Amino acid sequence: MDTTLLTTGLNTLWVLLAAILVFFMQTGFALVEAGFTRSKNTTNILFKNVMDFCLGTITFWLLGYGIMFGEGNAFIGNIEWLATTDHGTALGIPNMAFFFFQLVFAATAATIVSGAMAERTKFKSYLMYSAIISMIIYPISGHWIWGGGWLGDMGMHDFAGSTVVHSVGGWLALVGAWVLGPRIGKYRNGKPNAIPGHSLTLGALGVFILWLGWFGFNPGSTLGLGDVDLVAHIFVTTNLAAAAGGIATLAVTWLRYGKPGLSMTLNGVLAGLVAITAGCDTVTPIGALIIGLLAGILVVFSVEFLDRKLKIDDPVGAVSVHGVNGAFGTIMVGLLANGNGVTGLFYGGGSELLVAQLTGVVAVAAWAIGCGLILFFALKYTMGLRVSKKEEENGLDYYEHGEKAYNS
Amino acid sequence: MDTTLLTTGLNTLWVLLAAILVFFMQTGFALVEAGFTRSKNTTNILFKNVMDFCLGTITFWLLGYGIMFGEGNAFIGNIEWLATTDHGTALGIPNMAFFFFQLVFAATAATIVSGAMAERTKFKSYLMYSAIISMIIYPISGHWIWGGGWLGDMGMHDFAGSTVVHSVGGWLALVGAWVLGPRIGKYRNGKPNAIPGHSLTLGALGVFILWLGWFGFNPGSTLGLGDVDLVAHIFVTTNLAAAAGGIATLAVTWLRYGKPGLSMTLNGVLAGLVAITAGCDTVTPIGALIIGLLAGILVVFSVEFLDRKLKIDDPVGAVSVHGVNGAFGTIMVGLLANGNGVTGLFYGGGSELLVAQLTGVVAVAAWAIGCGLILFFALKYTMGLRVSKKEEENGLDYYEHGEKAYNS
Amino acid sequence: MDTTLLTTGLNTLWVLLAAILVFFMQTGFALVEAGFTRSKNTTNILFKNVMDFCLGTITFWLLGYGIMFGEGNAFIGNIEWLATTDHGTALGIPNMAFFFFQLVFAATAATIVSGAMAERTKFKSYLMYSAIISMIIYPISGHWIWGGGWLGDMGMHDFAGSTVVHSVGGWLALVGAWVLGPRIGKYRNGKPNAIPGHSLTLGALGVFILWLGWFGFNPGSTLGLGDVDLVAHIFVTTNLAAAAGGIATLAVTWLRYGKPGLSMTLNGVLAGLVAITAGCDTVTPIGALIIGLLAGILVVFSVEFLDRKLKIDDPVGAVSVHGVNGAFGTIMVGLLANGNGVTGLFYGGGSELLVAQLTGVVAVAAWAIGCGLILFFALKYTMGLRVSKKEEENGLDYYEHGEKAYNS
Amino acid sequence: MIMKKIEAIIRVSQFEEVTEALHDIGIDFFTYWDVTGVGNEKSGAIYRATVYETRLIPRRVISFVCRDKFVDASIEAICKAAKTGEMGDGKIFVSTVDESVRIRTGERGPESLYIKE
Amino acid sequence: MIMKKIEAIIRVSQFEEVTEALHDIGIDFFTYWDVTGVGNEKSGAIYRATVYETRLIPRRVISFVCRDKFVDASIEAICKAAKTGEMGDGKIFVSTVDESVRIRTGERGPESLYIKE
Amino acid sequence: MIMKKIEAIIRVSQFEEVTEALHDIGIDFFTYWDVTGVGNEKSGAIYRATVYETRLIPRRVISFVCRDKFVDASIEAICKAAKTGEMGDGKIFVSTVDESVRIRTGERGPESLYIKE
Ligand SMILES: Nc1ncnc2c1ncn2[C@@H]1O[C@H](COP(=O)(O)OP(=O)(O)O)[C@@H](O)[C@H]1O
Ligand SMILES: Nc1ncnc2c1ncn2[C@@H]1O[C@H](COP(=O)(O)OP(=O)(O)O)[C@@H](O)[C@H]1O
Ligand SMILES: Nc1ncnc2c1ncn2[C@@H]1O[C@H](COP(=O)(O)OP(=O)(O)O)[C@@H](O)[C@H]1O
Secondary structure, three states, X not given: OOHHHHHHHHHHHHHHHHHHHHHHHHHHHHHHHHHOOOHHXXXXXXXXXXXXXXXXXXXXXXXXXXXXXXXOOOOOOOOOHHHOOOOOHHHOOOHHHHHHHHHHHHHHHHHHHHHHOOOOEOHHHHHHHHHHHHHHHHHHHHHHHHOOOHHHHHOOOOOOOHHHHHHHHHHHXXXXXXXXXXXXXXXXXXXXXXXXXXXXXXXXXXXXXXXXXXXXXXXXXXXXXXXXXXXXXXXXXXXXXXHHHHHHHHHHHHHHHOOOOHHHHHHHHHHHHHHHHOOOOOOOHHHHHHHHHHHHHHHHHHHHHHHHHHOOOOOOOHHHHHHHHHHHHHHHHHHHOEEOOEEOHHHOOOOHHHHHHHHHHHHHHHHHHHHHHHXXXXXXXXXXXXXXXXXXXHOHHHHHHOOOOEOO | OOHHHXXXXXXXXXXXXXHHHHHHHHHHHHHHHHHOOOHHHHHHHHHHHHHHHHXXXXXXXXXXXXXXXXXXXXXXXXXXXXXXXXXXXXXXXXHXXXXXXXXXXXXXXXXXXXXXXXXXXXXXXXXXXXXXXXXXXXXXXXXXXXXOOHHHHHOOOOOOOHHHHHHHHHHHHHHHHHHHOOOOOOEEOOEEOOOOOOEHHHHHHHHHHHHHHHHHHOHHHHOOOOOHHHHHHHHHHHXXXXXXXXXXXXXXXXXXXXXXXXXXXXXXXXXXHHHHHOOOOOOOHHHHHHHHHHHHHHHHHHHHHHHHHHOOOOOOOHHHHHHHHHHHHHHHHHHHOEEOOEEOHHHOOOOHHHHHHHHHHHHHHHHHHHHHHHHHHHHHHOOOOEOOHHHHHHOHHHHHHOOOOEOO | OOHHHHHHHHHHHHHHHHHHHHHHHHHHHHHHHHHOOOHHHHHHHHHHHHHHHHHHHHHHHHHHHHHHHOOOOOOOOOOOHHHOOOOOHHHOOOHHHHHHHHHHHHHHHHHHXXXXXXXXXXXXXXXXXXXXXXXXXXXXXXXXXXXXXXXHHXXXXXXXXXXXXXXXXHHHHHHHHHHHOOOOOOEEOOEEOOOOOOEHHHHHHHHHHHHHHHHHHOHHHHOOOOOHHHHHHHHHXXXXXXHHHHHHHHHHHHHHHOOOOHHHHHHHHHHHHHHHHOOOOOOOHHHHHHHHHHHHHHHHHHHHHHHHHHOOOOOOOHHHHHHHHXXXXXXXXXXXXXXXXXXXXXXXXXXXXXXXXXXXXXXXHHHHHHHHHHHHHHHHHOOOOEOOHHHHHHOHHHXXXXXXXXXX | XXXXXXXXXXXXXXXXXXXXXXXXXXXXXXXXXXXXXXXXEEEEEEEOOEEEEEEEEEEEEEEEEXXXXXXXXXXXXXXXXXXXXXXXXXEEEEEEEOEEEEOOOOOEHHHHHOOOO | OOEEEEEEEEXXXXXXXXXXXXXHOOOOXXXXXXXXXXXXXXXXXXXXXXXXXXXXXXXXXXXXXXXXXXXXXXXXXXXXXXXXXXXXXXXXXXXXXXXXXXOOOOOEHHHHHOOOO | OOEEEEEEEEEHHHHHHHHHHHHHOOOOOEEEEEEEEEEEEEEEEEEOOEXXXXXXXXXXXXXXXXXXXXXXXXXXXXXXXXXXXXXXXXXXXXXXXXXXXXXXXXXXXXXXXXXXX
């Protein structure tokens, strides 16, 4: 091969391998969500995680890709059936490689929602909203930032998707969990009860797999190996933020609850990863450390706030991890960016970037929450969103699928 | 490095990484098989999955590689001890890289059999037949198609091994399960009973890992990155077929049994993956969608047919997933091929290809079934194939290994 | 990109991907250790495995990297805060890529210790010693061999770290387990009792993941793809030794205990992998087979010796797998090396290499054991190393974390 | 005073309500475990291609020993809390206990059942 | 009419046969759970390098309450179905139940045990 | 000879000691299973951001039938071995068994409880 072919080959290889790693995050999500919920709903939650990738594959291929990356206007791309319009070559990789990479990102956004709505959502309605998220909601806000839309034009910097992917999923999860209402038994006399998940082993395994996948998610967003220093830098910032998130949450839970708590610390690692995603290319390692530490602290208080004040029941912490920390991480770019062409306030870059980041965070939150309200209320008053009391008490596996996850 | 070295480097890297992914499929098989069987046999099934890769490694290295890829004649390669004859350089990669890549494929074929024969096969006999499959049976039919043998010469197209790998495993599994007879309690008064597997969590995790591994299995069979468009194309077709398989099975089980069933849908995803394997390089995305959908439907009826009509007890569905859908996918190439140098009937390519495909499917089925009959009957009448009633009832873990998989 | 950029790109890609695979070994260790211990301590062991990577990330970044690779003198590198001194460019990859690759190795050494000390170590003390291992103990002996220190100068050959990584971890584990004393109930009237782990499924899954990770650990240590034959060779030797290790242990347990034992065989696979690590680049495939077979035998007798004679309670076999076989594999290089610039005694290379290997093994063992004694006794007499009898009996999850791993 | 052992086989989903109902009448000590019940109730199940009916339903046994005078109140409380009206609500069995011992103090008889500190 | 509680500790592997045998004599309701039995039977086990004998054998308890007149038939049926002839086949214990209540209907006494719709 | 059933609800952590204590007085046969106990003992727990107290403590039930004359010795042995002195040590309940059958031999009554072979 000549150097042109080699360059394309190398970049495509990197993008496809990164996509494989991001694909594997589906497994991580499935395990975390299964581990953090009760065994009577395990078949159901696994099933939802399998199906959202199946549906996401079809719907993002059908329409989502075009809506996100089609030229269109500042707000929406084009109707381009079956992902046939080429958006890859301009980036130096085949269209199908870019499509596949974007597909696994889209599926990540959709899968975030299932955790927050676990243990009480109708299977049928789940399939419905999951398809709509991958096909329409995610691609439109994605277009704003990555597809040539208005937020990208404004200079908003979201390198690998703290906002594009995680916040969108997180805010939809928030609305979904709120519209559904808490699980039976979650609140007694207005006080939150603990409903422990059935396996922290699955939870920890899932988090390790997600951490692994993030080494595709963040550095893979370079879409090539032209700048190896950048790629290696992203590995380091991503990893530091994750580690710092874990350590910070460990410390907070230890001080605050008297004992170091694994379930929360697992969320802390994820919080660090989500928060670094927007700025992994531009912040310094020390910046990454700071972002990770703050994310690890933030996630604890966010979970508490949702649980105790808002009384929104999010069994796996999806809102705090993806919504809150996605927003947080995006904003931090406005302060701590220092490289890869962007500079934040603290490094003398002025407030313009910060304003763009804030605008993006607010706009995407508004979009996701607005869409969520319409979507979930529409489902609630048509096919119904929540299973009956009896089904919930006896477990969704039993009534919705006739199949228990565990047998002798 | 100069461009020659770079080219070899890039292609070798791709092949080795793909091989790693295919290696990981061993884990997927182990988990699916463990999850779909009872906990009293978990040590046994895990052990078999560990050992078949160990034995496959040694036997394919000893002889299998030469039998498959040695020049030989149209029916069999050569006796080439220890994989020392170079078959890689001609393909642009080191011999050891090509060997390792082929080794993990061989091990896949062997491991398929263990699922269908689970919960009642003697450990000793298992080791025996597993070694023979990797050393002799698989390499010979593999030689016909990939090693310069008569089916390849006829123009049969099996890009990544729907027939070479999956069907061979599936038909051997069929014979094995039939010779063994059903598990105690599987049929009562001639009617099939459900014997639920002990963990759908393991089953789902295994399927996710297999899906992951398929991104090495199919696109890795390009053996290089010279044509990145082809590689990216294969990612997309592979993934579409898997998703379509899952969706089709979901729909069929829902309509047919009244409830959406996860255990069957997991088989549906695998069915889609197996079926697309032969033609992943040549069918269009829409072709892949069609193949996946049909595979997802086919697998349900195939499982029913085996279970109810043939009364062959295949605890994990290996025959339907790998045997039937491997054959199905291979045949579909004759109809839907449209690229990478082959054209199917529907795209005006004439019936020649279809005939080659059918010939290949039938020949390999005959070979595998014939070898299976000889092998399993030989074992049955020498060292014995099935454990005693008492061992089966109390679990193989207890009697064969003295080691339970689960303790407090 | 021109060929220079392409070369760096390709090599960096390989190193980073290998690092990802090694990172995933953390998951493997977590699962093996969880599987081989009781369910009342599962939260604790998972937590330790999560935290040692978090802490290792920070401490190796802070100081460890500089201590290991800083020029310094023959015994120790430099204090180089935050891994900012470039040790990568000279190797043809970015400093951050080399740092990340070395970081995941350092974390491996630390995580080995937790298995041997499982089910009875205080969480707080664990965090302490884990941080010290990654920050100081591992980097110093690592410097001797890989960082330009005296053992490397002597000609000691430890390609991917049988001694540098595994032995260090193994000997520290030995001292830790000895200082701690056996678990309550492990010995009754001086005879060892079996305390079966709670899930062989987790154990087997962990071993498969470790095996996978080793395809990054060993071939990744080439740090580039300039010599693809070497890389492919390492895949083959690594895999052969693992398979041979499994087969040898299977045979030994079958002959010695009357039944083939999975728990021990899983250790046998790991023993093969650890033993081949030092010489994976230089031994022939047959050499790898021999090393694997001997390792698989050695591990059984080593476990017996520790258990019955030394009465040191190592719940997962970390000492025998990593310590003993790390040393064994390093020594075997002195005999069987035959390529990549080194030649062992059996291939006419004289005894010089063997002497260097033995010196390295002894020196590193002395270092690790010495440090271990100081470290663990210091902890014992300050913050305490072992939990109270009551905590141990009721499980560490309950008292140390207030969080059970498994719920309904 | 006579001591009675009450064993109630209930739906797992009614456990919380039964616990509260017992608490309300002063029964704060009991032991429970999960069992499988075979009775009138059937449930449809599917596994792979097999649709079947199973009579094996998950249930929970609540077991406690109390003084005679608590028996009627207990039965009433459990009945109310555990009832859904559909087949499969379960059973309560009462039998006689000869002796009871509190391990911690060695107290015997009904005394060992009181709440003490 | 007197009610008796029958508790049979059997091998897990004989469960299906016992279920059928009970069904044949009209006992269709029972509760079961898995236990560990310590008795005469021993089994060889290995874990890592330790070969040991364990007397802890998995067993299943089948428990049901029936009218007096069913007791002998039940014992006979269970004995036949649960017997393998090797050590460790298990035990059957019979005791007296004072009261039985069907939660769904509030019926008491033997009546609560009949099959009704 | 009268047969008695002894059911001891103990801490899981005392199981080994109780087994040995029973062995010492000649009780070598029993059945056990794990249960959850609700009693005086409380334990602090955390799950994600919720700190709570749970009264659901893991316990083990040891159950065996023996001849009358073993009852006192058994109670004493269990009490000694299962006692830690802290709240939550558990209870022992004794009740009467009408009949016992050894499935393997069909032997009935106290005879079925002897160690034979
Ligand atoms: N005679 C019995 N002995 C022991 N357990 C019983 C008996 N009858 C019923 N049960 C238990 O009670 C549960 C509910 O009984 P079932 O007959 O299904 O409903 P209902 O009592 O409402 O008619 C059964 O699943 C079984 O566990
Ligand atoms: N006295 C007893 N009390 C409670 N359970 C018992 C008693 N004796 C035996 N068992 C249970 O019955 C099972 C079988 O008894 P075992 O003595 O091994 O065989 P066999 O009854 O055939 O002599 C034991 O594992 C134990 O669970
Ligand atoms: N009346 C009872 N009936 C059944 N089980 C009981 C009863 N009282 C106590 N238990 C069991 O004994 C365990 C210990 O009792 P608890 O009251 O906590 O401690 P203590 O007996 O030391 O005061 C409880 O967890 C419960 O399982």
